[in-house]
Ligand SMILES: Nc1nc2c(ncn2[C@@H]2O[C@H](COP(=O)(O)OP(=O)(O)OP(=O)(O)O)[C@@H](O)[C@H]2O)c(=O)[nH]1
């Protein structure tokens with residue numbers, strides 16, 4: 001009985017999330033430095049992860065727009081904190097961030113992005129959850145583990161989300177899912193579930209929408 005109520009609550013959340021994300025979503029602004037952040041007056045959910053992991057693509061898939069956030073095959077496409085507003089009236093903002101790790105940009109510029117992302121994540125009062133994206137083909141790399149440790153220390157709650165699931169075989173996906181889940185369980189601020197997604201095929205997008213909506217209500 002309890003399980004059926006849980007299922008019902010989940011399907012209601014999924015439906016509400018689907019309606020929300022198919023409604024108004026607008027680009028608000030790009031912040032190249034902390035002083036340009038919007039006023040901290042609504043909840044925010046941030047997308048973090050290595051360069052090229054698929055942050056901007058996942059944000060586009062979530063809101064069902066092809067190119068509201070700019071994507072590219074070249075690592076280092078997103079260079080500022082980009083804010084997107086969801087809901088009318090406004091419910092929360094999604095924040096697309098520059099990637100960490102290897103990016104095709106001068107080291108000084110990459111260092112500036114690293115600091116911007118770190119300072120935002122550690123200091124943003126309205127940040128409800130960070131999505132830490134992990135490439136299904138690679139699993140958790142040392143730079144990802146470093147990011148996770150930083151978030152653990154700052155007590156910023158995050159979810160691990162596997163991306164590009166369409167690029168590997170089902171058996172490999174199962175193995176990387178299990179390994180990523182095991183990694184999540186080692187980290188104090190990590191949510192103990194791992195979502196598997198493909199922006200290309202739409203896999204896991206309904207679940208991620210529901211997760212983001214419920215996180216925004218935290
Ligand atoms: N096959 C496949 N390709 C994907 C998927 N998600 C992203 N990509 C591709 O991966 C590349 C990088 O995607 P982006 O969304 O720009 O990645 P990003 O993490 O925002 O990258 P930076 O902004 O440079 O840090 C693009 O060529 C995308 O088309 C996916 O689910 N499946």
Ligand SMILES: [Mg+2]
Nearest residue numbers: 055056077078
């Ligand atoms: Mg990007």
